[in-house]
Amino acid sequence: MKVYGIIGYPLGHSFSKNYFTEKFAREGITDCSYEVFPIKTIDEFKDLLSQNPLLQGLNITIPHKQSVVQYLDDTTNLPDTLRACNCIKIVNGKLTGFNTDIIGFERSLQTKLQSHHTQALVLGNGGAAAAVKFVLNKLNIAFTIVSRKKLNEHDLAYAELNESIIKKHLLIINTTPLGTFPSVDECPDIPYQYLTSKHFLYDLVYNPGKTLFLQKGEEKGAIIKNGYDMLVIQAEESWRIWTNTD
Numbered sequence: 001m002k003v004y005g006i007i008g009y010p011l012g013h014s015f016s017k018n019y020f021t022e023k024f025a026r027e028g029i030t031d032c033s034y035e036v037f038p039i040k041t042i043d044e045f046k047d048l049l050s051q052n053p054l055l056q057g058l059n060i061t062i063p064h065k066q067s068v069v070q071y072l073d074d075t076t077n078l079p080d081t082l083r084a085c086n087c088i089k090i091v092n093g094k095l096t097g098f099n100t101d102i103i104g105f106e107r108s109l110q111t112k113l114q115s116h117h118t119q120a121l122v123l124g125n126g127g128a129a130a131a132v133k134f135v136l137n138k139l140n141i142a143f144t145i146v147s148r149k150k151l152n153e154h155d156l157a158y159a160e161l162n163e164s165i166i167k168k169h170l171l172i173i174n175t176t177p178l179g180t181f182p183s184v185d186e187c188p189d190i191p192y193q194y195l196t197s198k199h200f201l202y203d204l205v206y207n208p209g210k211t212l213f214l215q216k217g218e219e220k221g222a223i224i225k226n227g228y229d230m231l232v233i234q235a236e237e238s239w240r241i242w243t244n245t246d
Contacts, residue, residue, distance in 0.1 A: 001032070071095060
């Protein structure tokens with residue numbers, strides 16, 4: 001039996017577990033299973049590996065996408081400017097890191113991206129934001145990071161957001177877990193009253209399908225999209241990596 005899985009915390013509602021279990025059943029794959037491994041700290045990672053010798057691959061989610069990099073034997077598949085890993089292939093005990101969030105986010109974003117979406121606000125600056133920033137740089141979309149506390153002179157704190165800033169940045173991407181089920185009454189603290197029909201709000205959260213962040217954008221006529229398609233694309237890319245024998 002080949003075992004795959006996901007590490008992160010919390011993992012009560014894992015997209016990946018459901019997705020791969022249904023995929024295996026649908027495609028008649030009987031020699032593979034996909035498990036959930038909730039670990040609070042990355043210090044538990046080595047023990048997890050030793051206790052699960054049949055592991056062939058792992059997905060990595062919040063909050064371990066950055067801290068897991070230290071345990072990789074091979075980081076050559078991670079871009080130099082991206083110190084975040086959400087996919088690991090395990091062959092003979094060797095851990096090779098990948099970031100499938102890049103292709104997932106880029107393909108998903110481009111389905112609704114328009115020519116006037118040339119400047120973005122990225123809400124949050126954790127591991128989930130790494131692939132977002134990488135893709136925006138690739139697409140030549142200027143962006144500003146927004147956090148609870150101002151990180152440097154180039155970034156912004158939520159309290160600094162005003163009408164001018166919101167109307168200048170027509171693409172707003174939520175990379176924080178705010179609004180994730182069951183905390184569906186939460187959303188990033190931005191001045192939603194200044195949103196317009198020219199805005200595009202993208203939320204990496206997929207559960208619920210329409211977060212409060214997206215609801216508030218929709219009320220102002222903005223284009224909205226959640227993270228479901230991104231997860232499907234990155235899951236399939238993970239499977240391609242795990243099963244590639246080259």
